[in-house]
Amino acid sequence: PLLDTLKVPYFIIDSSVSEAQLLARLEEFRGRQAALVVRKGGLEYDKKPAYANPFPMSREEVIGRILTAAGDDFVISTTGKASREVFELREGRGEGHDHDFLTVGSMGHSSSIALGIASGVSPEQGLYTAIVAGFLIAFLGGSRVQISGPTAAFATIVAGIVATDGIEGLIAATIIAGILLIFMGLFKLGALIRFVPFTITTGFTAGIAVTLTIGQLKDFFGLTYPPGTATVETTEKLAALAGNFSTVTGQACLVGVVCLAVLFLWPRVTERVPSSLMALLAGIALVSGLGLDVSTIGDLYVIDSALPTFHMPHLSLELFRDQFANGVTIAILAAIESLLSCVVADSMISGHHRANMELVAQGVGNIASVLFGGIPATGAIARTAANVKAGGRTPIAGMVHALVLIAVLAFLMPYAELIPMPTIAAILLYVAYGMSGWRNFAHLCRTASKGAVATLLLTFVLTIVFDLVVAIGVGMLITVVLFMKMVSEETEVKGWKYYCDENSEVTHLRELPKSVRVYEINGPMFFGMTERIADISVKDFTRYLIIRMRGVPSLDATGMNALENLYDYCHAHGVSLIFSHVNEQPMKTMRRAGFVELVGEEHFRSCIDDAIAHARELVGEEAPATNG
Numbered sequence: 346p347l348l349d350t351l352k353v354p355y356f357i358i359d360s361s362v363s364e365a366q367l368l369a370r371l372e373e374f375r376g377r378q379a380a381l382v383v384r385k386g387g388l389e390y391d392k393k394p395a396y397a398n399p400f401p402m403s404r405e406e407v408i409g410r411i412l413t414a415a416g417d418d419f420v421i422s423t424t425g426k427a428s429r430e431v432f433e434l435r436e437g438r439g440e441g442h443d444h445d446f447l448t449v450g451s452m453g454h455s456s457s458i459a460l461g462i463a464s465g466v467s468p469e470q471g472l473y474t475a476i477v478a479g480f481l482i483a484f485l486g487g488s489r490v491q492i493s494g495p496t497a498a499f500a501t502i503v504a505g506i507v508a509t510d511g512i513e514g515l516i517a518a519t520i521i522a523g524i525l526l527i528f529m530g531l532f533k534l535g536a537l538i539r540f541v542p543f544t545i546t547t548g549f550t551a552g553i554a555v556t557l558t559i560g561q562l563k564d565f566f567g568l569t570y571p572p573g574t575a576t577v578e579t580t581e582k583l584a585a586l587a588g589n590f591s592t593v594t595g596q597a598c599l600v601g602v603v604c605l606a607v608l609f610l611w612p613r614v615t616e617r618v619p620s621s622l623m624a625l626l627a628g629i630a631l632v633s634g635l636g637l638d639v640s641t642i643g644d645l646y647v648i649d650s651a652l653p654t655f656h657m658p659h660l661s662l663e664l665f666r667d668q669f670a671n672g673v674t675i676a677i678l679a680a681i682e683s684l685l686s687c688v689v690a691d692s693m694i695s696g697h698h699r700a701n702m703e704l705v706a707q708g709v710g711n712i713a714s715v716l717f718g719g720i721p722a723t724g725a726i727a728r729t730a731a732n733v734k735a736g737g738r739t740p741i742a743g744m745v746h747a748l749v750l751i752a753v754l755a756f757l758m759p760y761a762e763l764i765p766m767p768t769i770a771a772i773l774l775y776v777a778y779g780m781s782g783w784r785n786f787a788h789l790c791r792t793a794s795k796g797a798v799a800t801l802l803l804t805f806v807l808t809i810v811f812d813l814v815v816a817i818g819v820g821m822l823i824t825v826v827l828f829m830k831m832v833s834e835e836t837e838v839k840g841w842k843y844y845c846d847e848n849s850e851v852t853h854l855r856e857l858p859k860s861v862r863v864y865e866i867n868g869p870m871f872f873g874m875t876e877r878i879a880d881i882s883v884k885d886f887t888r889y890l891i892i893r894m895r896g897v898p899s900l901d902a903t904g905m906n907a908l909e910n911l912y913d914y915c916h917a918h919g920v921s922l923i924f925s926h927v928n929e930q931p932m933k934t935m936r937r938a939g940f941v942e943l944v945g946e947e948h949f950r951s952c953i954d955d956a957i958a959h960a961r962e963l964v965g966e967e968a969p970a971t972n973g
Contacts, residue, residue, distance in 0.1 A: 454472070454622075454750060454753045454757070455619065455621040455622055455624075455625050455772060456494075456495075456621055456725075456727075456728070456772065456776065457471035457472045457474065457475040457494055457495055457750070458471050458472065458642075458761060458764070458769070459471070459621075459769045459772045459773050459776070460494075460495040460496065460497060460499075460500055460773070460776075461474070461495060461720070462642070462646075462769055463497070463500040463501075463504065463557065463560065463561070463769075463773050464495065464499065464500045464503035464504050464507070464720050465503060465504035465507040465508055466503070466507060466512070466720055467646050467647075467649070468642055468646055468648065468758075468761055469648065469649050469650070469651075469718075469754065469758060470718055470719055470720055471494075471495045471719075471720070472750055472753070472754050472758070473653040473714070473717055473718045473719040474494055474495045474714050474719035474720050474721075474722050475493075475494035475495060475722075475746075475747065475750050476653060476719075476747045476750050476751055476754070477653055477710070477713050477714045477717045477719055477747075478493055478494060478710035478711060478713065478714040478719060478722035479492060479493050479494045479710075479722070479743060479746060479747040479750070480743070480744050480747035480748075481706065481709055481710040481713050482703075482706045482707060482709075482710040482722070482724075482743070483740045483741075483742070483743025483744045483746070483747070484706075484740060484743075484744060485702070485705065485706035485709055485710075486702065486703050486706035486707075486740065486743075487535075487687065487698045487699030487700060487701065487702035487703035487704075487706065488686075488687045488690055488691075488696075488698040488699075488703055488724070488729075489690075489694070489696060489698075489738065489739055489740055490690045490693075490694060490696075490729060490732055490733050490737050490738065490739075490740075490742060490743070491683070491686055491687055491690055491698075491703070491724045491729050491732075491743065492724070492725055492728040492729045492731075492732050492737075492742075492743050492746055493683070493707070493710060493722050493723060493724050493725060493743070494722050494725050494728065495719075495720055495721075495722060495725075496682060496722070496723050496724075496725050497553065497554070497557050497773065497776045497777060497780050498550070498553050498678055498682050498723065498780070499675070499678065499679075499720070499721050499722075499723065500557055500560070500773075501553065501556045501557055501560060501579075502671075502674060502675065502678065502721075502812070502813065503515060503720050503721060504560070504577075505577055505578070505812075506518055506668075506671050508576075508577045509577060510667070510668065510671075512658075513658055513659065513660065513664065514664065514667070514668050514671070515715065515720065515721075516658045516660070516715045516716075517658075517660055517664045517665050517667075517668040517672070518668040518671035518672040518674075518675055519672070519675060519711050519712070519714070519715040519720070519721050520660075520665075520672070520711075520712055520715065521665060521668060521669055521671075521672025521673070521675075521676070522672045522673070522674075522675035522676035522679060522708075522711055522721065523676075523707075523708040523709065523710075523711040523712035524708065524712070525672065525673065525676040525708070526676050526679060526680060526704050526705070526707045526708030526711065527704070527705050527708035527709065528708075529676070529680060529701075529704045529708075530701040530702060530703070530704030530705035530706075530707075530708065531701075531705065533701050534701070534704070535680075535684065535699075535700025535701040535703065535704050536700060538680065538681060538684040538685075538700065541681060541817075541821070542797075542800070542820075542821075542824050543785075543789075544789060544793065544797050544798075544800045544801040544804070544820070544824070545800065545801075545804050545816075545817060545820040545821065545824065546681065546685065547782055547785050547786055547789060547801060548786075548800070548801045548802070548803070548804030548805040548808065548816070548820060549804050549805070549808045549813055549816050549817060549820070550780055550781070550782055551781050551782060551783065551786050551805050551808075552804065552805045552806070552807070552808025552809045552816065553780070553808060553813070554777040554778070554780050554781035554782075555777075555781070555805075555809055556579050556808070556809055557773060557776070557777040557780075558774060558777045559579055559582050559583060559586070560579075560582055560773075561769075561770040561773045561774050561777070562586055562770070563576075563582075563585070563586065563770075564597075564601075564640070564766040564767055564769060564770035565597070565598070565601040565767055565770035565771065565774065566590070566593045566594065566597060566598055566601070567592075567593060567594030567596070567597025567598065567601075567639065567640070567766075567767065568586070568589050568590065568592050568593060568594075569589065569592040570585055570589050571589075574589075579809050579810065580810065594638075594639070596637045596638055596639050597639050597640075597765075597766075597767045598767070599631070599637070600628055600631050600632060600637065600639055600765050600767040600768060600771075601767035601768070601770055601771050602771075603627060603628075603631060604624040604627055604628045604765075604767065604768045604771035604772070605624075605771040605774060605775065607620060607623050607624045607627045608620045608621065608623075608624050608771060608772065608775040609775070611623045611624075616734070619731070620775075621772050621775070624768055624771060624772055624775075625764055625768060625772075627768075628764060628765045628767065628768030628771075629763045629764060629765070629768075631765070632763070632765045633763060637765075639765045639766070639767060640765070640766045641762060641763055641764060641765050641766065642761055642762050642763075642764045642766065642769070643761075643762025643763065644766075645766070646762075648758060648759060648761055648762045649758075650754055650755060650758035650759055652751065652754065652755065653717040653718050653719065654717065654718070655716060655717055656716060656717070656718060657716070658716075670814070673814060674812060674813050674814045675711070675721050677813065677814065677817060678723065678813055679707050679711065679721065679722075679723040680704055680707070682723040682724055682726075683703055683704070683707050683723045683724035684698075684700055684703065684704075684724075685724075685726070686723075686724030686725065686726045686729050687700070687703055687724060689726055689729065689730065690729050690730075690733060693730065693733045694733060694738065703724075707722075707723060707724075710722055726780075727776070727779060728746075732746070786801070786805075789801055790802075796823075796827040796830075797827075799823070800820050800823045800824055800827070803816075803819060803820065803823065804816045804817070804819070804820035807819055807820075829871070829872075829873040830873065832868065832869060832871070832873065832874075833868075833871075833873035833874040835868045836866070836867065836868025836869060836870070836873075836874040836877065837865075837866070837867050837868060837877070838864060838865070838866050838877045838878060838880055838881060839864065839865055839867075840862065840863065840864045840865075840881070841857075841862075841863040841864070841865070855953075855954075855957060857957060857960075858889075858960065858961060858964050859886060860886055860887055860888040860889060860964055861887070861888070861889045861890075861891065861957070861960045861961075861964070862883060862884070862887045862889070862890050862891070863890075863891045863893060863953075863957075864881050864890070864891070864892055864893065865893040865896065866892065866893070866894055866896065866897050867896030867897070868896065868897065869897065869898055869899045869900075869904075870897055870899070870900045870901070870904030870907070870908075870931070871899070871900075871901045871903060871904055872901060872903035872904070874904075875903050875904055875906070875907035878904075878907040878908070878910070878911055879907075879910075881911060883915065883918055883920050887918075887920055888919065888920060888921065888963075888964060889920065889921050889923055889960040889963060889964065890915055890920050890921070890922055890923070891923045891924075891925055891953070891956045891957065891960060892911075892922060892923070892924050892925065893925045893926060893953055893956070894924060894925065894926055894927045894928065894931060895925070895926035895928070895952075895953075897927075897928060897931055898928060898930065898931075899930050899931065900930065900931035900934045900935070901934070902934075904934075905934055905935065905938050905940065908935075908940065909938070909940065909943075912940075912943065912944065921948065921963070922944050922948060923948045923949075923950065923956050923959060923960055924944070924948060924949045924950070924956070925950050925951075925952060925953045925955070925956035926950075926951060926952055926953065927949060932949075947959075
């Protein structure tokens with residue numbers, strides 16, 4: 346179905362396709378846009394399967410023949426091990442050949458400088474982060490290709506901490522986050538990331554993108570704020586923008602617009618040279634070449650090209666206590682962003698990351714980063730994707746990326762003072778556009794349920810107005826409530842209908858004694874549906890009540906309490922309970938609660954027919970034949 350949406354012809358290869366059929370189909374599609382899909386097992390011709398080998402060739406020869414015949418006219422999509430082999434052979438490299446690191450390094454250089462400034466620290470601190478955290482996370486991490494460093498997701502959070510609590514506060518919060526990340530990995534909590542719904546990640550990511558955008562408009566338009574203007578919270582930034590927009594500078598707008606155009610249009614020319622690097626060069630050329638009166642990094646910061654050095658800050662227990670909430674925020678965001686980046690990288694190389702090891706590496710990298718003058722770091726999706734496209738296949742690529750940035754810091758950092766601030770703003774606006782995921786946001790608004798859309802929008806707004814922890818906390822709470830409501834609506838309790846007409850057209854009827862009544866429960870029995878147990882009723886002549894539970898996969902403590910109340914109700918009316926087909930988990934819960942002993946082991950039967958037969962024996966009736 347996915348290929349059908351591409352509106353292109355495609356050809357699926359599996360083990361039944363002969364060499365002649367393959368080559369004939371490739372020739373048929375030559376010169377046209379088409380997709381070649383290799384099913385799992387479709388290339389395993391050297392594995393001696395049970396059926397005849399259709400290709401008298403080895404795996405490598407098959408892949409080589411496919412690539413030779415397909416050329417560049419095909420998108421090759423595969424599954425399993427074959428995917429990695431076809432991708433690597435198509436790109437002209439094998440396992441472990443990492444090259445073109447200069448492309449990734451130049452991309453990391455420009456973005457690290459920009460994100461350092463956006464985070465409220467000096468430009469070189471962004472590079473320190475990419476060097477120290479990037480190297481350690483690549484060395485220790487659970488992903489083979491992930492590139493870590495400062496990210497746009499952290500920029501507004503870090504800037505807020507620096508503005509209110511200073512660098513010492515940021516260091517304390519990041520150390521707390523690092524310790525939390527290490528413990529999350531050691532206690533194997535990496536798998537919990539899958540429980541964060543797509544609506545929440547989309548909502549807070551778009552909210553962070555909007556917050557980042559608002560923060561860059563001042564430099565993009567060249568605005569001037571009066572001394573003492575508060576610009577920590579997003580609402581304060583909006584108020585400052587509205588109150589001082591009359592100070593807009595035309596020359597700054599010109600530089601910003603040109604650089605933004607370069608960022609969006611340059612990838613159409615080539616992707617070998619990052620558009621952010623070209624934007625930097627364009628901005629410097631405009632300001633220096635035309636003599637424009639535009640603020641540059643050198644006007645606002647003292648550039649330091651020294652290598653990162655270890656610094657032990659003066660920290661106190663009180664400072665750690667005050668920064669605990671910020672540390673939790675950084676840890677949550679670092680975990681989510683890094684593991685999402687790992688998932689994206691896995692899809693590109695058909696690999697599989699180790700989530701828990703990645704969390705430990707993120708923790709170590711973040712602690713080391715702030716101790717060497719950096720800021721919080723996490724997996725950078727854009728740089729990771731660039732690494733994969735440039736040929737990175739092992740952690741060596743991430744470590745080489747960090748070493749390249751050391752060379753950039755030592756030799757090129759003095760020239761960073763020439764970079765115009767509108768250029769930095771344009772780069773960050775471009776980053777915000779890329780991370781916003783507006784297409785996913787719009788798609789969810791059009792297609793998701795009302796509850797999911799409400800969660801998406803609320804998470805989005807809370808991220809902008811308050812902070813990430815509040816947004817994720819409220820979003821998760823709403824999601825859990827909506828999920829429980831949905832599951833409870835799927836759970837039903839219904840009694841069997843009774844037909845007195847022997848000639849009824851309804852088939853598969855079972856004949857029951859008058860004193861036996863049957864109810865079926867379908868769906869999980871948890872605190873969201875227990876009131877439905879109260880719908881079960883008995884007649885004056887009822888002596889045995891059969892509860893059929895084959896459709897109940899789970900039972901919690903509240904559901905158990907509801908069954909105990911049902912037992913008390915039946916006992917008061919002289920009715921005995923019989924249970925049919927109780928599944929494993931509910932049975933364990935009943936045994937722990939002593940309910941099986943209370944009801945009687947003999948009253949738990951394996952199937953409905955056995956339960957009915959048992960009820961007949963108890964009322965002293967002979968088992969008649971079943972109708973239908």
